[in-house]
Amino acid sequence: MGLRSPWLRLVLPAVLAIVVAAWAPARLVGTDADATADARLDVIVPRAEVVAGAVMEGFDTTSFATGSARFDGEWTYGAHVMSILALSQVVMLHRDRADVAAIALPAIRRSAAALLRSETRAFATEAWGSDAFEALDDTTRGDAWLGYFALALGMARAVDPQFEHTDFHDALIRALGARVDSDPEGLPETYPGETYPPDVSACVGAIGLHARLTGGDASAIVSRWVARARDYAVDPDSGWLRQNEGGRGRGSGTALAVYFLAFADRQLSAQLFDALTGSGVRSVLGFAAIREHPPFSMPSGGDIDSGPVLFGVSVSATGFTLAGARIYEERALFRGIHRTASLFGVPAGGRYVTGGVLGDAILLAMETAGPMTLAPTLFAEGGP
Amino acid sequence: MSVFHRVPLPLRSAAKVCAATVGAFLAHEILAWSLAAVGITARLLSPSPSAMTWVALALLLVLYLLRFVLVFVAPATLVVVVLRGVLELLASGNDLPEAAAPARPPRPRPAPPK
Numbered sequence: 001m002g003l004r005s006p007w008l009r010l011v012l013p014a015v016l017a018i019v020v021a022a023w024a025p026a027r028l029v030g031t032d033a034d035a036t037a038d039a040r041l042d043v044i045v046p047r048a049e050v051v052a053g054a055v056m057e058g059f060d061t062t063s064f065a066t067g068s069a070r071f072d073g074e075w076t077y078g079a080h081v082m083s084i085l086a087l088s089q090v091v092m093l094h095r096d097r098a099d100v101a102a103i104a105l106p107a108i109r110r111s112a113a114a115l116l117r118s119e120t121r122a123f124a125t126e127a128w129g130s131d132a133f134e135a136l137d138d139t140t141r142g143d144a145w146l147g148y149f150a151l152a153l154g155m156a157r158a159v160d161p162q163f164e165h166t167d168f169h170d171a172l173i174r175a176l177g178a179r180v181d182s183d184p185e186g187l188p189e190t191y192p193g194e195t196y197p198p199d200v201s202a203c204v205g206a207i208g209l210h211a212r213l214t215g216g217d218a219s220a221i222v223s224r225w226v227a228r229a230r231d232y233a234v235d236p237d238s239g240w241l242r243q244n245e246g247g248r249g250r251g252s253g254t255a256l257a258v259y260f261l262a263f264a265d266r267q268l269s270a271q272l273f274d275a276l277t278g279s280g281v282r283s284v285l286g287f288a289a290i291r292e293h294p295p296f297s298m299p300s301g302g303d304i305d306s307g308p309v310l311f312g313v314s315v316s317a318t319g320f321t322l323a324g325a326r327i328y329e330e331r332a333l334f335r336g337i338h339r340t341a342s343l344f345g346v347p348a349g350g351r352y353v354t355g356g357v358l359g360d361a362i363l364l365a366m367e368t369a370g371p372m373t374l375a376p377t378l379f380a381e382g383g384p
Numbered sequence: 385m386s387v388f389h390r391v392p393l394p395l396r397s398a399a400k401v402c403a404a405t406v407g408a409f410l411a412h413e414i415l416a417w418s419l420a421a422v423g424i425t426a427r428l429l430s431p432s433p434s435a436m437t438w439v440a441l442a443l444l445l446v447l448y449l450l451r452f453v454l455v456f457v458a459p460a461t462l463v464v465v466v467l468r469g470v471l472e473l474l475a476s477g478n479d480l481p482e483a484a485a486p487a488r489p490p491r492p493r494p495a496p497p498k
Contacts, residue, residue, distance in 0.1 A: 024455075066429060
């Protein structure tokens with residue numbers, strides 16, 4: 001066969017093109033996946049600086065423009081919560097580095113202070129008609145949205161030697177514990193008439209974290225809740241967590257609950273993670289993404305929780321699953337999702353082009369998940 | 385004739401594709417860093433789209449186009465172009481003895497009629 005053979009001139013390049021097209025993309029995008037999973041300083045610190053910088057620069061509801069005052073408020077609140085979670089985890093992963101603490105702690109304190117301001121929770125005050133902080137003893141209220149705040153305060157308390165909100169944090173946990181325990185289904189409302197199991201999982205995670213920080217025992221309240229959650233919050237068809245009371249399982253809520261529940265009940269957290277990744281992972285050319293709806297369910301578009309849904313996979317479910325992949329040491333899945341996040345997020349100088357304040361904080365929190373949870377990574381990193 | 389045109393054709397094609405890839409990469413990086421610096425997400429999130437929203441969206445689409453071409457198309461294209469260039473060169477190398485044969489001296493031109 002000579003060099004002018006059509007086989008050599010046409011077929012060989014075509015075969016090689018297919019091989020390279022399949023092999024190269026995963027080697028060009030998200031190449032820092034392992035360094036990120038290992039929380040290497042050169043990768044994590046620039047991202048922590050971006051998140052801390054945004055907090056120090058300041059943001060509020062005017063920084064978002066979703067078209068809904070409630071969602072703008074939720075996003076502001078969520079950005080502060082995720083910033084605290086992300087930065088606290090970075091500090092825990094590098095406890096011996098004073099320079100890392102110097103970047104993170106001022107921003108953690110500032111976000112904690114912002115979360116305590118009445119305007120940051122105005123979205124919930126408007127929904128309930130009164131301020132949640134003045135009704136902490138009222139167990140007829142749900143206020144499950146407070147779970148995020150309580151979890152963030154717990155993480156801040158774990159890393160900040162000058163933590164100033166100990167009494168309030170204790171009171172918040174007592175209130176959430178009473179509400180979770182007194183609700184017949186273990187699902188206190190987030191807003192009047194609106195119940196979201198992922199929000200309640202944040203409450204339970206916060207209760208578990210608080211017990212471990214203070215040396216208390218939350219095992220009874222957590223186990224009572226887990227038993228009810230298996231009956232009422234987990235979708236029996238898919239094994240995923242329901243997004244709202246009586247609804248179907250959803251990828252975004254399940255993935256977020258995997259992260260939150262890892263602070264309180266490793267078994268349910270791992271069970272949800274297995275169910276989600278067992279039927280929800282879509283992988284192409286080394287890029288992984290997570291379905292928003294279980295297979296064989298009615299197709300549905302995206303919403304404010306899922307973000308855009310494309311080919312059945314959602315931005316939120318995919319991003320939140322990074323936490324479970326790191327906690328449960330599923331490195332291949334972590335790499336695949338990290339590549340997808342890099343492909344669509346477009347990293348540039350420690351931030352993501354399409355991330356914004358909230359997106360950057362969420363991704364850093366999910367990609368550093370592990371410290372203080374009850375999952376194996378805790379022990380691999382030396383514990384709290 | 386420029387130096388570039390003295391380069392064999394298959395290698396010229398490979399060089400053009402390489403140059404286009406480098407150009408696309410540079411454009412991608414400049415656009416990505418610029419959009420990150422201005423915080424494009426805040427501009428895209430707008431309940432009432434303004435001209436700035438559409439500009440931001442257009443720039444983001446250009447960024448994605450460059451990114452997808454660089455990640456999914458460029459590697460295979462580069463490999464194929466370079467491979468075909470090498471194969472063409474090798475094939476023309478077979479003809480080298482003939483091509484390298486000394487050219488015949490030009491025939492003397494007939495003298496112009498007087």
